[in-house]
Amino acid sequence: MLYQRWVDAGYFTADVDSDKPPFTIVIPPPNVTSSLHIGHAFEHSLIDAVTRRKRMQGCETLWLPGMDHASIAVHALVEKQLADEGTDRREMGREAFVERVWQWKNEHGGKILGQMRRLGDGVDWTREAFTLDEQRSRAVQAMFKRLYDDGLIYRAERLVNWSPALRSGLSDAEVEHKEVEGELVSMRYGAADDSGPSIVVATTRVETMLGDTAVAVHPDDERYAAMVGTEIELPLTGRKIPIIADKHVDPKFGTGAVKVTPAHDPNDFEIGQRHNLPMPTIMDEQGRIADTGTEFDGLDRFEARVAIREALRAQGRIVAEKRPYLHSVGHSERGNEPIEPRLSLQWFLNVDGMAKAAGDAVRSGEVAINPPELAKRYFDWVDNLHDWCISRQLWWGHRIPVWYGPNGEMVCLGPDDEAPAGEGWRQDEDVLDTWFSSGLWPFATLGWPEQTPDLARFYPTSVLITGYDILFFWVIRMMMFGIYGMEQPPFRTIALHGMVRDQYGKKMSKSRGNTVDPLLWVDQYGADALRFTLLRGANPGADVPVNEEWVDGSRRFGTKLWNATRFALSNGATVADPVPAREELTDADRWILDRTDALVSEVDGQFENFEFAKLSEALYHFVWDEFCDWYLELAKVQIAEGEARAAATRPVLGHVLDVVLRLLHPLTPFITESLWTTLTGQESLVVADWPTATGAPADATAAARIDAVQRLVTEIRRFRSDQGIKPGQAVRAQLSGGFEVGISDHERAVRVLARLDEPGEAFAPTASIEVALPTGTMTVRIDTSGAIDVAAERKRLAKDLAAAQKELGQTQGKLDNPKFTSKAPAEVVAKIEARKQTAVADIDRITAALAALPQE
């Protein structure tokens, strides 16, 4: 349909000006496991708007669409399906598993693609990404090899966040800390009674005591000074462990003595390293107690916690228990189970130099972060980055390209290297963290490590538009890899948006039940309405609340635009004829043309700053308030005036609509496409030129006259409304005064807009309204054909009087203050003085009008 036409019309193959810089944008991947999320619709709206404008400006645009995380998500989804079927993926083998994944992709890819299409984008996300898999693997392997050869990747036995359910290590970023109600158990080590030396330690994880290799106290803690250096018996095991002094211990917490389990606690690991303690691992990869030689071997960690506590209790060693004890425990982001610190052999990336460079790129201004306030967060993260554990013990993802030989050889292979043949060689079983491959996005998608023409032309990319929530995970990694691999940061600008929230600003979540399916809204209100709603709420870096009613409001805006265009077209609006010279135009024409020009520069400027909310608002008010409510009404009068006037008005209508539709196109592509092609008869708005402001000075006189007309008409309408005169009912009236501002030229318009007939014969005014205009007071004498509602009129005037008196009080107060008149800038004082004069005049006028009212 319409969308397809754009593609056919050349949205992706349009001829471009070669002198314009190319515009490259990185597309964050959608999550395909759930139905399309509103957050993706939001992000897509922003990206598409920015790109469409660039294309209209003549830039060669390129999206770098991605599916990497999504691809990973599919793997996870398939694994879950397998689990539901009772199949253990470990037993089916890697090849069979991958086969299942492809099966899923083949079944669902088309559907997802269809959903994306309905949102009006032109990129075949799914297919793109899946065909990129192989190429991506080459990039990953090349990058790994390079880092490895540079000595930045190393293998080490470290404490990692271990997920027993996934049987894999996790990066810090994948761990979520949650407050949980646990228990704090204090237990006695050493002698169970007073027969010998003992020491009391406290823990929330009793089961780890089996792996204790020391008890630590603070070096300055006099209570234990005598015991430091001695050994004490570890209950249940019979092992003797030393009492050591380490300044990590907080003497004020608990008893001031800490059990040390180096293989199962990050702090203890450090203490263990400092004191050269043994580091026995007491749990297997599924979180079961193992290799302790005690009766607890084989127990799950949580069962063991209870069993060991009770065993200690039986020995009278439990001296205190606090339950519930609120403390923070790391949970796996995916499985939502408590992670277990575990000692294991992992691959690490030394990020010191890369992180520094990533920070400096922003510090130097080479890369801009929008909004700038969020740069602080970026620095917080980048300046405190620890070495990154890049290995995962998962079954999906890019395998670590390291091979081990039968005699202890270890070789790292690049993408073009042959895998070593021969008996006994095997590849490392681990795969790389998702973010390792995702971090290569900006150049891997352009063909790196090959030096492709695309890479030369489109790297570095122009802008990354993504959510602030992903700044740490993804952006920082792309920055590091880009600078390392391409010697240039991957983007010139990082534009961050917020999260889509519900109408009360609450986070959307399944448990809260406030999620929305954007496709339902698209079906019901149209893609344009959804996009406009999202864009209209998009202040840089801030969250975006959405609500179905607001989407409906956006749809009404589209309808308004539709009707306005329809009306203009039916009255001959055209772009075929040039807009007549200024001197042939009316004040209304000049005013709306000037306003249009101002709108162009405003919208254009806001686009540069990613101020989507502001530019949407400007367009909304221009279309609705200025164009529809005033100019179209004035144009009706002009068209009715005769053919000459009408002929001059038509190109103005056409021009204003032409510009507005172009400006709106990035926000609401569908409706503008339809209206614009009808208006102009041209092929497609997608490849039209972006408007540029003329920069010509606005006609201040015309603007002032139109402003006067608006104020006059509004005052008369207000009087009519207060007097209960039906809007459709014309009343006779006589206008006088205020002509020096050119109102006389517009009397006809005022009469039409305010429904005033000529006074005619036997004109007997029953009321008069005075409207203060910049250069004089306009008097409107009205024949209401009967007695006026004096009470209503008195109320109306009293309200105006009160406002004027308040204004007088405020301005007079300032002017009476000598400090104000002497210290404030002259123009401010002059302005206040002018306001005061206006207030005085208003009070005189209104007071007189009140006095003239008949007494009741």
Next chain:
RNA sequence: GGGCGCAUAGCUCAGCGGGAGAGCACCGGCCUUACAAGCCGGGGGUCGUAGGUUCGAAACCUACUGCGCCCACCA
């Protein structure tokens, strides 16, 4: 525990040193030939609290209160 951010109309948010704004909601009147998915008019806020800076503060500073987010190894 550390850091950051936000408190403005019933709701969601702009404004960020010189006249309190928008959308929606609300009240009243209109089927006025582009549009009732509309038009016209209107009501509504001591800008979180308390101090300070300034001729002048919603805006700048300080403290407090209440929310939100991020980071974090507290046994």
